[in-house]
Amino acid sequence: MKGEQLYVSAQKHYVGGGGAGGRYHPLLRRPLYLARGKGSRFWDVDGKEYIDFFTGSGANFLGHDHPAVAAAIRKALEIGVICNGETEFHSQLADLIADAVPCAEKIRLANSGTEATLGAIRIARGFAKKPKVLKFEGHFHGMHELIWYNCATAPGAVRSDGTIAPLPDTDGMPAVFGDLVVVVPFNDPDAFTRAVAAHGQDLAAVIVEPISYNQGCIPADPEFLRLVRDTCTRLGIVLIFDEVLSGFRMGRGGAQEYFGITPDLCTLAKALGGGVPIAAVCGKDEVMSVLNPTGPTVMSGTYTGHLTAVMGAIACQTEIAKPGFYERLNGLADRLYRGIGEALKATGVPGRVQGIGARFGIYFGVTDPVTNYREAVQTDREMEVKFILGCVRRGLYLHDYAHRAPMHHGFSAQHTERDIDEAVNIVEDALREL
Ligand SMILES: Cc1ncc(COP(=O)(O)O)c(C=O)c1O
Structure with a gap:
């Protein structure tokens, strides 16, 4: 098997046999080594074909080798692989983002979701002149010292x-970083109110995944999100929606449009570029005005807004703005989640699917809605492991992150009804095996 051989040779210089730790599939006990991707599918180096329900952790929102994205990247190459330079295309991209995302009066680009949340927190601190950030248990905001807390840890008292x-x-992570983070259970208005009463005077920001796909798919209770919004407004705390995964996922305006609640700042990545490495911090004029070069809060970078990424993102944003794009996408979502729900029922496996737009989570061993991390970690991990392996073996690629809570899966705009039906059949077979 070429995959097995590659795993051996890759480990010579890559710890765990891959360029990024997260590509290791703990259930396959190695990364999947890919040969190519096209549309809704990819092929591994051994020639096995998969329906892709990982989609680059949500980045390949337009599937693989989308003709518009590929042509845009080719055009960037013709222009000359401009690095660390502005072009007319950067303005075009900003106009497209501002047209789609409610809070995006001003925009600063970044290369990854991690970099975007780091920048957003710095902007919030630069604006509010306070030291602490409140985050919710189970929410993931990237892998940096400012905020990577209580995402996959055991629920605390x-x-x-x-x-x-x-x-x-x-x-x-030196303990001193933890002194600047206030962690609160999600969708718990009482705990949130008490935490703000105790720490509000020190809070620069509240950061939230308004739809937490990093525990499968757990949306905010709209009343809870409204409470968070109103509290931040009342106390002058910057509200950051981390829309790295939820942005553009069910509509052009992301979760802020979905809930009709506008944050002060938001972070975007993944579906922003449809597979190219690009991210952004967007926000209200007043808050973003602290940014350099006109303000004292600095956020910049050599590769920020690389032309290949900007061109790819323009192509992606242009595609999603086409009439009917989200009607089709959300129609596929309904078909998939209904199909998985029926498969659970038909096989008698206890579980539920929760999905919004093109991403979803499956929770085993429960039938009531999963509303926070505490509930998510109580689902049946053993069943989930068997299910994921059953799907992968049958040619439906689901990634695993070895988390306590179930994680997100999803499809792309190039998936068809046929792909969805084939996936549902595989899901039903894998469930039956449980
Ligand atoms: C909500 C959220 N924020 C931030 C990140 C970090 O993004 P990246 O992996 O691009 O650094 C992720 C990644 O999955 C995410 O889901």
């Missing part, structure tokens, strides 16, 4: 001030 002790999600 809720203390009298409504908070949970901050626990880093990686080794190598």
Whole structure:
């Protein structure tokens, strides 16, 4: 098997046999080594074909080798692989984002979701002149010291001030960073109110995944999100929606349009570029005005807004703005989630699917809605492991992250009804095996 051989040779210089730790599939016990991707599918180096329900962790929102994205990248190459330079295309992209995303009065580009949340937190601190950030348990905002806490850790006890002790999600983080993070259970208005009463005077920002796909798919209770919005407005705390995954996922305006609640700042990545490495911090004029070069809060970078990424993102944003794009996408979503729900029923496997737009989570061992991390970690991980392996073996690629809580899966705009039906059949077979 070429995949097995590659795993051996790749480990010579790559720890874990891959350029990024997250590509290791803990259930396959190695990364999947890919040969090529086209549309809704990819092929591994051994020639096995998969329906792709990973889609680059949500980045390949337009599937693989989308003709518009590929042509845009080719055009960038013709222009001359401009790095660290502005062009007319950068303005075009900003206009497209501002047209789609409610809070996007001003935009600063970045290369990844991690870099975008790092920038957004710095902007919030530069604006509010306060040190701390409130985040919710189970929410993931990238792999940096400012915020990578209590995303996949064991649920902690809720203390009298409504908070949970901050626990880093990686080794190598000096404890001093945790002193600047206030962790609160999600969708818990009482805990949130108590935490703000205790720490509000020190809070620069509240950061939230308004739809937390990093625990499958757990949307905010709209009343809870409204409480968070109103509290931040009242106390002058910057509200950041981390829309790295939810942005453009069910509509052009992302979760802020879905809920009709506008944050002060948001972060975008993944579906922003349809597979190219690009991200953004967007926000209201007043907050974004602290940014350099006109303000004192600095965020920049050599590769930021690389022309190949900007051109790819313009192509992606142009595609999603076409009439009927989201009607079709959300129609496929309904078909898929209905199909998985029926397969669960038909096979008698206890579980539920929760999905919004093109991403979803499957929770085993429960039938009631999963509304926060505490509930998500109580689902049946053993069943989930068997299910994922059953799907992968049958040619439906689901990634696994070895998290306590189920993670997100999803499809792209190039998936067809046929792909969805084929996937549902595979799901039903894999469930039957359970
Ligand atoms: C909500 C959210 N924020 C931030 C990130 C980090 O993005 P990246 O992997 O591009 O650094 C992710 C990645 O999955 C994410 O889902």
